[in-house]
Amino acid sequence: APAAAQDMVDASLRLKWLTQAQFAGFYVALEKGYYKEEGINLTINPGGPNLLTENLVATGADTFGLSGGTDSVFAARDKGMPIVCIGVSHQVTPFVFVSHKDGPVQTVADFKGKKITTWFTGANHVLSAMLSKVGVDPKEADIQPQQVSVTPFVDRQVDVVTATRYNELYVINQRVGKDKLDLFVPEDSGVSFPRDTLIVSEQTAAEKPELIEKFLRASVKGWKDAFANEKEAIDIIMKISPTLDRAQQEFMLTEVKTLMTAGKASTDGLFTIDKTAVGSANDLLAQYGVISKPVDLDAAFNASFIDTIPAEERRL
Amino acid sequence: MTQGTMALSDEGSRGAAADATGLIDRLGFSSGKVTMSTNVKLEAVEPAVTGEGEKPLIELRNVSKTFGAVKALSDLEVSIRPGELVTVVGPSGCGKSTLFNILAGLEEPDPGNVLRLKGVSSTASDLLGKVSFMPQRDLLLPWRNVIDNAILALEIEGMPRSEARRQAMEMLPEFGLAGFEAQYPNQLSGGMRQRVALMRTFLFKRDLMLLDEPFGALDALTRTMMQRWLLDVWQKHKRTVLFITHDVDEAIFLGDRVLVMTARPGRIKLEQVVDLPRPRKADIVTSPEFIALKKTLLEAIEEESMKSFQVSGH
Amino acid sequence: MTQGTMALSDEGSRGAAADATGLIDRLGFSSGKVTMSTNVKLEAVEPAVTGEGEKPLIELRNVSKTFGAVKALSDLEVSIRPGELVTVVGPSGCGKSTLFNILAGLEEPDPGNVLRLKGVSSTASDLLGKVSFMPQRDLLLPWRNVIDNAILALEIEGMPRSEARRQAMEMLPEFGLAGFEAQYPNQLSGGMRQRVALMRTFLFKRDLMLLDEPFGALDALTRTMMQRWLLDVWQKHKRTVLFITHDVDEAIFLGDRVLVMTARPGRIKLEQVVDLPRPRKADIVTSPEFIALKKTLLEAIEEESMKSFQVSGH
Amino acid sequence: MTGVSTSAATLPVASTGRVHAAVKPVLWLALGLLAIEVLVMALEIRPYYLPRPSAIAANIMATPGAYLAGLWRTFLETALGFVAGSLFGVLMAVIFHRWVTLRELFFPLFVVSQTIPVIAFGAVVVLWFGNTLFAKAVISFYISFLPVTVNTLLGFSSVDPRQVQLMRSFGANDVQILRRLYLPAALPQLFVALKLASSLALVGAIVGEWFGDTTGLGVLLLQAMYNENVVGIWATIVVSACLGMGLYSLVSLAERKIVFWGGEQ
Amino acid sequence: MSAYMQSDSARQIGRGLAGALLVAAIWELSARGLNLPAYVLPSVTSILGGLVNDAASLAKAARYTAAESFAGYVIGCLVGMAAAVLVTMIPAARSVVLPLATAINSVPVVAYSPLVLLWFGMGMASKIVMVAVAVSFTIFLSTIAGLDRVDRKSVDLIRSFGAGRLAVLWRLRLPTALPLIIAGMRVSTVRSVIVAIVTEMLGAYDGLGWIIYQAVLQIDFVKVWAAIIVASSISLTFFGAISFIERRYVFWR
Numbered sequence A: 001a002p003a004a005a006q007d008m009v010d011a012s013l014r015l016k017w018l019t020q021a022q023f024a025g026f027y028v029a030l031e032k033g034y035y036k037e038e039g040i041n042l043t044i045n046p047g048g049p050n051l052l053t054e055n056l057v058a059t060g061a062d063t064f065g066l067s068g069g070t071d072s073v074f075a076a077r078d079k080g081m082p083i084v085c086i087g088v089s090h091q092v093t094p095f096v097f098v099s100h101k102d103g104p105v106q107t108v109a110d111f112k113g114k115k116i117t118t119w120f121t122g123a124n125h126v127l128s129a130m131l132s133k134v135g136v137d138p139k140e141a142d143i144q145p146q147q148v149s150v151t152p153f154v155d156r157q158v159d160v161v162t163a164t165r166y167n168e169l170y171v172i173n174q175r176v177g178k179d180k181l182d183l184f185v186p187e188d189s190g191v192s193f194p195r196d197t198l199i200v201s202e203q204t205a206a207e208k209p210e211l212i213e214k215f216l217r218a219s220v221k222g223w224k225d226a227f228a229n230e231k232e233a234i235d236i237i238m239k240i241s242p243t244l245d246r247a248q249q250e251f252m253l254t255e256v257k258t259l260m261t262a263g264k265a266s267t268d269g270l271f272t273i274d275k276t277a278v279g280s281a282n283d284l285l286a287q288y289g290v291i292s293k294p295v296d297l298d299a300a301f302n303a304s305f306i307d308t309i310p311a312e313e314r315r316l
Numbered sequence B, C: 001m002t003q004g005t006m007a008l009s010d011e012g013s014r015g016a017a018a019d020a021t022g023l024i025d026r027l028g029f030s031s032g033k034v035t036m037s038t039n040v041k042l043e044a045v046e047p048a049v050t051g052e053g054e055k056p057l058i059e060l061r062n063v064s065k066t067f068g069a070v071k072a073l074s075d076l077e078v079s080i081r082p083g084e085l086v087t088v089v090g091p092s093g094c095g096k097s098t099l100f101n102i103l104a105g106l107e108e109p110d111p112g113n114v115l116r117l118k119g120v121s122s123t124a125s126d127l128l129g130k131v132s133f134m135p136q137r138d139l140l141l142p143w144r145n146v147i148d149n150a151i152l153a154l155e156i157e158g159m160p161r162s163e164a165r166r167q168a169m170e171m172l173p174e175f176g177l178a179g180f181e182a183q184y185p186n187q188l189s190g191g192m193r194q195r196v197a198l199m200r201t202f203l204f205k206r207d208l209m210l211l212d213e214p215f216g217a218l219d220a221l222t223r224t225m226m227q228r229w230l231l232d233v234w235q236k237h238k239r240t241v242l243f244i245t246h247d248v249d250e251a252i253f254l255g256d257r258v259l260v261m262t263a264r265p266g267r268i269k270l271e272q273v274v275d276l277p278r279p280r281k282a283d284i285v286t287s288p289e290f291i292a293l294k295k296t297l298l299e300a301i302e303e304e305s306m307k308s309f310q311v312s313g314h
Numbered sequence D: 001m002t003g004v005s006t007s008a009a010t011l012p013v014a015s016t017g018r019v020h021a022a023v024k025p026v027l028w029l030a031l032g033l034l035a036i037e038v039l040v041m042a043l044e045i046r047p048y049y050l051p052r053p054s055a056i057a058a059n060i061m062a063t064p065g066a067y068l069a070g071l072w073r074t075f076l077e078t079a080l081g082f083v084a085g086s087l088f089g090v091l092m093a094v095i096f097h098r099w100v101t102l103r104e105l106f107f108p109l110f111v112v113s114q115t116i117p118v119i120a121f122g123a124v125v126v127l128w129f130g131n132t133l134f135a136k137a138v139i140s141f142y143i144s145f146l147p148v149t150v151n152t153l154l155g156f157s158s159v160d161p162r163q164v165q166l167m168r169s170f171g172a173n174d175v176q177i178l179r180r181l182y183l184p185a186a187l188p189q190l191f192v193a194l195k196l197a198s199s200l201a202l203v204g205a206i207v208g209e210w211f212g213d214t215t216g217l218g219v220l221l222l223q224a225m226y227n228e229n230v231v232g233i234w235a236t237i238v239v240s241a242c243l244g245m246g247l248y249s250l251v252s253l254a255e256r257k258i259v260f261w262g263g264e265q
Numbered sequence E: 001m002s003a004y005m006q007s008d009s010a011r012q013i014g015r016g017l018a019g020a021l022l023v024a025a026i027w028e029l030s031a032r033g034l035n036l037p038a039y040v041l042p043s044v045t046s047i048l049g050g051l052v053n054d055a056a057s058l059a060k061a062a063r064y065t066a067a068e069s070f071a072g073y074v075i076g077c078l079v080g081m082a083a084a085v086l087v088t089m090i091p092a093a094r095s096v097v098l099p100l101a102t103a104i105n106s107v108p109v110v111a112y113s114p115l116v117l118l119w120f121g122m123g124m125a126s127k128i129v130m131v132a133v134a135v136s137f138t139i140f141l142s143t144i145a146g147l148d149r150v151d152r153k154s155v156d157l158i159r160s161f162g163a164g165r166l167a168v169l170w171r172l173r174l175p176t177a178l179p180l181i182i183a184g185m186r187v188s189t190v191r192s193v194i195v196a197i198v199t200e201m202l203g204a205y206d207g208l209g210w211i212i213y214q215a216v217l218q219i220d221f222v223k224v225w226a227a228i229i230v231a232s233s234i235s236l237t238f239f240g241a242i243s244f245i246e247r248r249y250v251f252w253r
């Protein structure tokens, strides 16, 4: 039963990006009143290219955040931001490296001496790790920062491009053709980089554990509904952002489903914190000097909230 | 010019009935539409108070002014009694306008000067707002029409616009500007602009009035009318007037005293008291006293004028 | 004014040795530093060519000019023969400057006019660049110093700067501006600005010269010198000159003909031929012919002046 | 009947001129668009580089509501920021003009403030003002005020000192001289800055919307950009260009009404 | 005269520094006094520390960004003035060029950046183009306004000397417009640097924008501010240089 109006608690969720199917579950939960039922009056605030979710959550401007990923959580902790991760959304690395099937790059070892573009925000370290694994010195590849557009790759000015599975990959598929591409998955090289982390401030974690639990419960419910009825979920998204390309959003939701239910989540359910995957990312970043020292994993990742929801409720 | 005109027609041919004075009189009666109240009163004007013992309204001692390398004024000494009408003549570029700027409080003279207002030692800036000043260039504001340019000083005094406009509108016909109240400065002729600037100065009623070549761009008749208007205002309101002109006839005809300035650096070369009785009629310019005065003044000015050409010939 | 001045001192007191003319002569010899070449030649000047049969240099028929609601000129007819020096007088605001603007090619008259240049039908804009024009306001460019303002027209003609500057530098003393070549307009007195504008016009050598109150802000002596300079230039270079003034003496003394304009809307009220012999001496102003002419002209102007006050009295 | 025909004969001289003036740019625009359309098709330029104008139009027409809502929201933010920025800009110019010491102390910092990219403090703005219209207006304000200050100061310095002296001789105090002389004299220069500021304010609003918002042209632009929806990018560019031109025309119109005396001195 | 000007600008520089110091002091005090964490507002001293730490990379980036902004600035100024002159000389062009320029300028730089990056690549060329576009509009507007502001009576006068359009432009309109053009140039200095930085943030190989972008993502606010301070110094120097030129050549006001 919905909580009485006077018991409602105001809270906000800051996304890492604009409204799109990547966040469908939260919008479905909101639309269906799941947060209300838990007594939360939730506002969903979209993010943007220059908005740091960690920052907004740490300063208390937003209660919850769906932030960049393990990389940004580590960086924030490393810089002393009092934030805690309460759940991981994408269980495996959400991006892949893409090359033309008929191009010069067939294996990771072929990256050597080729022109590769990637994001210098973590993806570059994943790439370096992948190259190191096959014995290629990252310095031997021509690694360039990646711009907004994938056109240089489409035009073959670039041999390897980085793409999120749910967004750029769609565009590349559309423009080059799915069958004409080779994908290089970090996990195949033993590198994992879970992203899209749910965070709260240390203060919230300490003072309002039940709020967090309620939020997680409603969110999980929303996500399960979204995956159960994708059309309805897309409708909700399209209502908010009518200029989006529906087909792309459908693709996105499918891909996001894969990412969210991969790895440990397949057994433990949505938002599971896989300490091994997180730990490997931690080591990777420390190794490349992105963070000054390995972060205290237990302080940064608090699974106690998500664990209050039984796994069977979280599994699809 | 006007005075010269009148002089000539009066003595050269007595039959010149239609000379300037005659016209003015005709105008005063024939044109019912023009409020020419000044004409009737003009003949009844009393001689100005020029008591020697009176304390000067304003007194300058040892006033110099240097602009970079140019010394415009040098050790100028002058004192003006209340109620006097003093005219100033001198070669072009000798520092007349500079003197006025100092008297209006706009320019501080070089240090070491003495400037006394009603006996009280002051700086030039103390004079701001105490003097009604008409600059040589009209300085009308391009975004204000005739009437609003005329009331500028009144507005600054705090008079409500509508009241100020009413006052100015009444004056327009006397300045030959009726019907032009809504025109902007760029739509006016040179003489009309000067008359607007003149109106603006007259509307700003202060004890000391400084007029820098106010009638330069006016034709003979308009000039005569403006002179009469000035004398009337001066008499009626006991204002003190300082008046720059290049017209020696005008200087003598109007002034209680004529100051002749030297070539740059300007100093007072000659202080000529004009002891012609008032009211002065137009034909006074033919009297031997007038002509003698004029001769003295012309000699003095021309000596200086020549100097300024010699000096600059270096 | 100057002429009036001279007239008075010459007839009122013969002993006035130091009158303007005398001064000029003294100046010509005593100050070796001033190039006063004009003085020597002045007396030898030939009478102007005023042959009646000659084709007019410029001819206006039926010229009107309307500014919004203000009719400035109405059906003006005028024709100027080559080599003539024509002076224009008229009440302030009657359209004199407007007429000059049309003649300088700056303003097109209302449609329906006839404008013939050397017999050829033209539009006003055909006259651009063919006339040397001195506007009533000096319009000096604030970013150019005296010498560069003076050579503006020469530069536009394409003369190299150094050559133009040299020419202008030579002229400076004659205009009483020596030593001021590097000053900027805001550092000059009113009369000096006018002289710079005058120099600029003289340096632009064209058949037709339009001067709009060129000597308004000058003192008596400077004015006399400039008048003589003008007559000299006119004679030597056979230029045609149109000259606006408010000084009737000046108008008669200088002109072959005097045009009197009516009150707004301006028309030619009177075309008075001045058949006084040339060269005219300063004392000509006392001759009965001069005085008779003056009387006629004054009557005409003042009638119009009065009208303009009556008209505006509505 | 006659009355109608006379008014039809006399009045429209002006109004046909005006209609003509309004129609001409539109015709030019239509012609230009047609040329691009033909060019794109003829040269077979791929839509990723330059989509056909008709495709852009179709894109807008597919979801006109979204564009209209974005336009309205962005307009509000821009207008708010523009007005505030202009007022503040003029105010600072007045202060800096009046107190030279203050100008010398702080004007450089104003310049410095403009060199800080919005992204550096956009988060702070969101922190303080939340995802509100006001937050965007603040950014748009921040971007637009400096040109106003600079040009107003320039306008002030172009006042003839003799004119100031005249006002002083009337006993005018600083406020009166400011109101009756400096401000009107600075208007021509001020309007140049206002035109510039109107464009900048729009840019500010759009960029401001990148700091987490749901409606606005900035949101549409961002979405299109990161989804590589080139037609969408162009559609948003066209809509914001229209808004920008509208604002600009508004300022120009005001200029023509207010600064009627033009270059006369 | 020149000595006077020197002491004048010396005083101005002194005052400017004093103002900066004042703000820096307030900043430092509030950052330390209120114990603000670095992600809200790092203290001035820590920023200076960061400045020293990253001196080498910042200097390199600064050169890169300065080169881009300067090149774009020069091109933008020339294009803007040329367009304004064109529009003034050929009034028919005004109804085409003016709306087009406004339209282009109404869209944030960043909206074009995907396109410009696409067309001109990620190197300096794209930044220079973006800066040039932004600067040219400002200069364009200022220049037309300046050229139009000329006193009609003065135009008349020099036309009566036979001056054609070009002579009127060269001897009257341009000098009249100069104060406004330079004011536009002054405003543009700041814009040129910021546009270069913003474009770099969207895609570049080097430059302050690039550093800022990286630092934001690494949540290294000290570095962000250090880069911003470097950027500000560039702009300020640039601005000061133009102001100096202005005082030298627009002396008649």
Ligand SMILES: Nc1ncnc2c1ncn2[C@@H]1O[C@H](COP(=O)(O)OP(=O)(O)OP(=O)(O)O)[C@@H](O)[C@H]1O
Pocket (backbone or CB within 6 Å): B067, B068, B070, B071, B072, B090, B091, B092, B093, B094, B095, B096, B097, B098, B099, B136, B264, C186, C187, C188, C189, C190, C191, C192, C217
């Ligand atoms: N602001 C200034 N800067 C430099 N020199 C100046 C300035 N104002 C005036 N002068 C110089 O001072 C001298 C006197 O000028 P002033 O205007 O007082 O002359 P004036 O007697 O009024 O002349 P005129 O009868 O021609 O108006 C001139 O030589 C002029 O060049």
Ligand SMILES: Nc1ncnc2c1ncn2[C@@H]1O[C@H](COP(=O)(O)OP(=O)(O)OP(=O)(O)O)[C@@H](O)[C@H]1O
Pocket (backbone or CB within 6 Å): B186, B187, B188, B189, B190, B191, B192, B217, C067, C068, C070, C071, C072, C090, C091, C092, C093, C094, C095, C096, C097, C098, C099, C136, C264
């Ligand atoms: N640009 C203009 N717009 C509107 N009216 C104008 C314009 N120029 C002149 N006028 C009007 O035309 C008339 C004649 O002006 P003009 O300047 O020719 O007079 P003027 O004879 O030269 O007078 P003055 O002797 O005072 O210089 C005046 O009434 C004036 O108001």
Ligand SMILES: [Mg+2]
Pocket (backbone or CB within 6 Å): B096, B097, B098, B136, B212, C189, C190, C191
């Ligand atoms: Mg003077």
Ligand SMILES: [Mg+2]
Pocket (backbone or CB within 6 Å): B189, B190, B191, C096, C097, C098, C136, C212
């Ligand atoms: Mg005139």
